[in-house]
Structures are given as C-alpha cells and as structure tokens.
Amino acid sequence: MGISLKNPIIIGSCGLTNSAASIQNLEANGAAAVVLKSLFEEQILMEVDSLKSDQSIHAEELDYIAGYTRQHTLDEYLNLVSESKKAVSIPIIASINCASAAEWTAFAKRLQDAGADGLELNMYFMPGDINQKSEEIEQIYFNIIKEVKKYISIPIAVKIGFYFTGMANMIYNLSIREASAIVMFNRFHQPDIDLKKMEITSADIFSSPEENVLPLRWIGMLSDKVKCDLASTTGIHDGHTVLKNILAGASAVQVTTIVYKKGPEVIGEMLGQMEGWMKDKKYAAIKDIIGKLNHGNIKDPVMYERSQFMKYFSSAKI
Numbered sequence: 001m002g003i004s005l006k007n008p009i010i011i012g013s014c015g016l017t018n019s020a021a022s023i024q025n026l027e028a029n030g031a032a033a034v035v036l037k038s039l040f041e042e043q044i045l046m047e048v049d050s051l052k053s054d055q056s057i058h059a060e061e062l063d064y065i066a067g068y069t070r071q072h073t074l075d076e077y078l079n080l081v082s083e084s085k086k087a088v089s090i091p092i093i094a095s096i097n098c099a100s101a102a103e104w105t106a107f108a109k110r111l112q113d114a115g116a117d118g119l120e121l122n123m124y125f126m127p128g129d130i131n132q133k134s135e136e137i138e139q140i141y142f143n144i145i146k147e148v149k150k151y152i153s154i155p156i157a158v159k160i161g162f163y164f165t166g167m168a169n170m171i172y173n174l175s176i177r178e179a180s181a182i183v184m185f186n187r188f189h190q191p192d193i194d195l196k197k198m199e200i201t202s203a204d205i206f207s208s209p210e211e212n213v214l215p216l217r218w219i220g221m222l223s224d225k226v227k228c229d230l231a232s233t234t235g236i237h238d239g240h241t242v243l244k245n246i247l248a249g250a251s252a253v254q255v256t257t258i259v260y261k262k263g264p265e266v267i268g269e270m271l272g273q274m275e276g277w278m279k280d281k282k283y284a285a286i287k288d289i290i291g292k293l294n295h296g297n298i299k300d301p302v303m304y305e306r307s308q309f310m311k312y313f314s315s316a317k318i
C-alpha cells in the first residue's frame, strides 16, 4: 500500500482496535499497524431500526433521530481515527464494511481528513441469492472501489471472502483496479446448530490454525500474478505461520484471534520466532523472503494447484 511497516504484523479489524488506549498497548507490544474496528452500515441502520418499534415517535422525528444517530456514530468513529493518530506512531487504517457503491463513498473523505493512513473496505456479500449471477456480484466490488477512489487519495485495501467462482480471475481483476492491497480472506460469522435446543447458533468466532491453509494456498498461487500487495489473514497464530504466508507472497499479515486469546504480548513472541528463523536461515530483511516460495518461484508449482489427495490415497494405508 506504499506504507512502511516496522514488521509485517498488523492487528486486524476487531474490538481490540476500537480505542486509542488499546491501540497504544498494541503498539507497545510490537504491532506494526492496526486496522480499526469496521464501521458497519448495518450497525448504524440497526440503531435506527430499534427506534422504529417505539409507537410514540413520529415519522419526522424518526428521520431526525436517524440522522442524529448516524452522525453520532460516525463522529465517534472519526474521533477514534484522530485520537489514535495522536496516541501512536504506527499507521492507522480505517475500515468500512460496505455493501453498496452509494452509501459510504463520500464518508471515506472524512476518514482521510481525520488522519487515516489507509482505508480497508471490508466487502462481503453472501452469494445466497439464486437469481444473482457471479458477474453481478463481482461488479459490486469494482463499483465500490471506483466510487470510493473518487473521494480519497490514501491507499485502499480490499478485504474479501473466498466465495468466488473464478477466484484467480477475480483477485487479478481487483488488483488492477484502484486497490493498493487485497486482504485474503476475511472470516465471517458462521451458523451452527444446537442439537439439544434445536436452534441455530453461532459457530466459534475465533479461528483455528488449520484455517490458514486457505489463504496460504491462494496467496502462493497468485502473488506472482497480481498487481498489488497481498495481506494474509485467518488462522495466523504464531511467528512461523507469519513466515509461511510471507514466503507464499504476502507483504504483511493481519492477526486477531491469537491476540484475543493470548493478549498483545503474543506479538513479541511471534516476532521472536520470526527473528530466530531468519537468523538461522541468514536472511536479513523481510523483503528478501516475500514470495520466495510462491507459484512462480518453485520447481513444482503444481503443489499449489493440486486439489485431490491422489498421491496420499495411493501411498497411505487408511
């Protein structure tokens, strides 16, 4: 994104980045940058919706309150950006969860004016509508980037999910637009079923280390082809996994779950593991290993492409 980082560990957007004090603590423990908690379109709309059930409020009043609520929430967020900028010297990346090209684009300018070093667009639409074609969904992503870009000059990162039919083509197409980085992949709320209560519940909000194989593969496959930076997220719980993602081609990683679970001190542990490995292998700088083991740089690139366990099944007794 054109932003220099002291190390590759960025704290991903989450509740740990929603106050200047907490961000100060993350910086003190070694975080190289933070992505602020996303400003959710739904979050604002929900606050307004909860008022609608109050019969004593007239329509005009509701409009006024809706405007006020929206402004209030947005002002709080702008304050978070400016307060954080004052409190720390690491880059502050604002985050907007957006689902349309119209709703948030002008607001991006205010984040830039408040001092944000970059803007992450947390874009995700559950492709669950049987009438909506892949191209239509993809076009929404492109439209949002184009619109937001009209208002800001700070770099834009696009955080995406992994439900794309033509994944490689889509990621390449995002990379040749105005996005300076693609963050792969967000981890979303997932439903589960409670058999005892016969109810739909939420699956674990935290990731497990096994989940990192998904971004690792796609970053390894595409980092030599895309035209922008890639950041990896989901399932990165230790320094060795940070290194794997960098070797696959990520310029930086975003971590969340492990900081919730172990506290900000884990960042120092991860950096220590990374330094240990680099010293062993005699690498002086992170830039020397970015993409060293990506699809274009290995002898057997099919390792990234293989999707069936043919070799495994033919040799293993299971």
Ligand SMILES: Cc1cc2nc3c(=O)[nH]c(=O)nc-3n(C[C@H](O)[C@H](O)[C@H](O)COP(=O)(O)O)c2cc1C
Pocket (backbone or CB within 6 Å): 012, 013, 014, 015, 037, 038, 039, 095, 122, 159, 185, 186, 187, 205, 206, 207, 208, 233, 234, 235, 236, 254, 255, 256, 257, 258
């Ligand atoms: C409690 C919690 C809150 C999160 N809130 C956001 C958010 O507001 N916006 C966003 O883009 N991602 C959000 N995420 C996703 C994280 O930024 C991250 O992409 C994801 O958790 C995968 O990283 P991890 O495996 O290190 O947890 C949240 C994750 C957690 C656990």
